[in-house]
Amino acid sequence: MTPEHDGHLGAWLNARLPVRQFLVSFLAERIPGGARWAYVFGSICLALLAVQFVTGAAIALFYVPAPNAALASISYLSSQVAFGRLVLGIHHWSANIFVGVILVHVAQTFLYGAYKRPRELVWLSGVMLLLLIQGFHFTGFVLPWDQKGYWATEVGTSIMQTAPLVGDLLMRVVRGGADLGALTLSHFYAVHVLVLPAAVVLFAGFHLVSMRWAGPAGTWRKSSAAAEEKGFFPHQVFKDAVAVMLLLLLIVGLAAFDYAPPAYVADPTDTSVVPRPEWNFLFLFQLQHYFPGSLEWVGTMVVPGMLVGILLAVPFLDRGSERHPRRRLGMIIGGAAIGLTVAALTVLAVASDPAAWAYATRPVVRTGARLYADNACASCHRVRGEGGLSGPDLSFIGQKRDLDWLRTYVRDPDSLNPSAVMPPQKGLSDREIRAIATYLHSLR
Ligand code: HEC
Missing domain, CATH: 1.20.810.10 (Cytochrome Bc1 Complex; Chain C)
Structure with missing residues (x-):
């Protein structure tokens, strides 16, 4: 910002405000x-x-x-x-x-x-x-x-x-x-x-x-x-x-x-x-x-x-x-x-808080939580006060079911409960199902 760089606008402004002095001292800090x-x-x-x-x-x-x-x-x-x-x-x-x-x-x-x-x-x-x-x-x-x-x-x-x-x-x-x-x-x-x-x-x-x-x-x-x-x-x-x-x-x-x-x-x-x-x-x-x-x-x-x-x-x-x-x-x-x-x-x-700890420290639990959200599980299930009520509350499901049971149930509820209302998850890969089950298992 030397005076030679000033155009018409610079000169106009400078006559009215100390723009140049300000810039020179502002930028020149050691x-x-x-x-x-x-x-x-x-x-x-x-x-x-x-x-x-x-x-x-x-x-x-x-x-x-x-x-x-x-x-x-x-x-x-x-x-x-x-x-x-x-x-x-x-x-x-x-x-x-x-x-x-x-x-x-x-x-x-x-x-x-x-x-x-x-x-x-x-x-x-x-x-x-x-x-x-x-x-x-x-x-x-x-x-x-x-x-x-x-x-x-x-x-x-x-x-x-x-x-x-x-x-x-x-x-x-x-x-x-x-x-x-x-x-x-x-x-x-x-x-x-x-x-x-x-x-x-x-x-x-x-x-x-x-x-x-x-x-x-x-x-x-x-x-x-x-x-x-x-x-x-x-x-x-x-x-x-x-x-x-x-x-x-x-x-x-x-x-x-x-x-x-x-x-x-x-x-x-x-x-x-x-x-x-x-x-x-x-x-x-x-x-x-x-x-x-x-x-x-x-x-x-x-x-x-x-x-x-x-x-x-x-x-x-x-x-x-x-x-x-x-x-x-x-x-x-x-x-x-x-x-x-x-x-x-x-x-x-x-x-x-075991669930918060698992969420903070295990990436697979975070992945599972995201898949849980993306697959509308929360529209029917409630976890810690968040979600719908047409399915059971899953806040403490990890205390009640083991990992294998959860995997089987999420993929195909009918295989464990012939009268299940819950829709099967056919579109998810094995790894995705496992991540969701691990997330559910951490809820305790
Ligand atoms: C349309 C509503 C609905 C959706 C969507 C749904 N569920 Fe369910 N879920 C239920 C109902 C109702 C039950 C109770 C048993 C039954 O009828 O299947 C249940 C049962 C369960 C159970 C067993 C609970 C227990 O203690 O026996 C788990 C675990 C579960 N759901 C997980 C999931 C997951 C994970 C998803 C998302 C991938 C999901 N649900 C999506 C309605 C739903």
């Missing part, structure tokens, strides 16, 4: 140690935020925030509108991958000691952004008003009740009443599409401005003059762009081939549902188990509050100028201990 693939995660977060805004706006054009219409509006978007299912799938996958990318970004900033003076405000606004993204998940899950989202939110909001003194009031305010209903949807929708996006834009702007003002931290090592030459533009911009493109391809692929929109409307009277929060809240769900009875609020309020407090305090606990991880061993060990505890609680929560 990175201590030079551009690296390791620095792409912040830009990926920004790109995913844009993806969520665009797909979210598209979904909002069709979504109706009312219990009797929400799921129908999502189904309509998914099945009748061109690219509707793809847009929903991208919003879903990008939201989940977003949390993972933020965690990597936070862990890396921590390892590099990049929160140190003068970057404390960059870290603080980053922690706020992490909490806001969790807020998007918490408010977004109930919006389709389907079984999973309804029950996860029922559990999630009932946790608020455990707060001392104000718990009941808090829960009623959030739900808009004693139970989940039309006002819950209005509340969660308004927060999801108005309050949180405004807050995210504010904090993301603050994050970027404070980061650029202090400059990137770069590596903790002394760098060579040659490496220093590789600054933000074009070197880091190129790496960021490649990483963003690859991740977007992955997200579109997952949305196209591994996404099913929510299909079963919430049934508040269904007692067969085993409510479970989303994966990124599972550690809190697990934590509750260790604080029974009157201590419950320690697990639901005190420990999570302390976790946020520690995160916010990081730049003020570790104040020396030393950034090399080996010379900040206390911090690194403390951080790793907290990170591993959260990961372990998540694994324990998944492992406490």
Whole structure:
């Protein structure tokens, strides 16, 4: 962007806005140690935020925030509108991958000691952004008003009740009443599409401005003059762009081939549902188990509050100028201990549910679940509150039947039960039948 490149439009604009000064200073940023693939995660977060805004706006054009219409509006978007299912799938996958990318970004900033003076405000606004993204998940899950989202939110909001003194009031305010209903949807929708996006834009702007003002931290090592030459533009911009493109391809692929929109409307009277929060809240769900009875609020309020407090305090606990991880061993060990505890609680929560564990760890079970969905088994059978009722509930079928029995029955019910109503599955290969049977066998 030298003056010679300015056309008429450039000159016109420049007389009215400091466009050239902005671009020159924006692109000329130096990175201590030079551009690296390791620095792409912040830009990926920004790109995913844009993806969520665009797909979210598209979904909002069709979504109706009312219990009797929400799921129908999502189904309509998914099945009748061109690219509707793809847009929903991208919003879903990008939201989940977003949390993972933020965690990597936070862990890396921590390892590099990049929160140190003068970057404390960059870290603080980053922690706020992490909490806001969790807020998007918490408010977004109930919006389709389907079984999973309804029950996860029922559990999630009932946790608020455990707060001392104000718990009941808090829960009623959030739900808009004693139970989940039309006002819950209005509340969660308004927060999801108005309050949180405004807050995210504010904090993301603050994050970027404070980061650029202090400059990137770069590596903790002394760098060579040659490496220093590789600054933000074009070197880091190129790496960021490649990483963003690859991740977007992955997200579109997952949305196209591994996404099913929510299909079963919430049934508040269904007692067969085993409510479970989303994966990124599972550690809190697990934590509750260790604080029974009157201590419950320690697990639901005190420990999570302390976790946020520690995160916010990081730049003020570790104040020396030393950034090399080996010379900040206390911090690194403390951080790793907290990170591993959260990961372990998540694994324990998944492992406490045999079906969820099998689903998470055995590919053949996932294949079977997909084939089960593709072959309309759910139109007659219910699994954990999802599916039709004309056949028996299969939520715990693995406790009742063995694998061979299930294989035989799914292929040809008549061979085991001459009066069977269920249609035989002649079109499926042996391997597909085995995958479905393995999936059913894991339900216990
Ligand atoms: C048209 C409705 C319908 C569809 C579609 C259907 N089933 Fe069934 N299924 C039934 C009914 C009804 C029964 C009860 C026994 C009978 O009449 O066959 C049953 C029984 C079963 C049983 C035995 C349960 C037990 O404890 O005895 C299994 C396992 C099963 N179905 C699996 C499947 C799978 C897997 C699919 C998809 C490939 C499927 N069903 C599709 C209606 C259906």
